[in-house]
Amino acid sequence: MTIGVFLPEGTEARICTEIAARQQMGINKYGTTVAENPLSLREWLVHAKQEALDQAIYLQRAIEEIDAREARRHG
Missing domain, CATH: 4.10.910 (30s ribosomal protein s13; domain 2)
Incomplete structure (x- = not known):
């Protein structure tokens, strides 16, 4: 060890x-x-769900930015 x-x-x-x-x-x-x-278990789960939804929004925004850059590059 x-x-x-x-x-x-x-x-x-x-x-x-x-x-x-x-x-x-x-x-x-x-x-x-x-x-x-x-917080109760349910409250923790609701909070985590809200955080996950925020993350989905951030990811979509980043994907759209990449797509727009690619479109301009290949435009």
């Missing part, structure tokens, strides 16, 4: 840094962590 100190680097480390920053932003905004938040 190897035990050592691993310095964060790469894509995974950047994502972990973003997660930590979002956690702090949430604590600052809502005064609590996700683990301590008293």
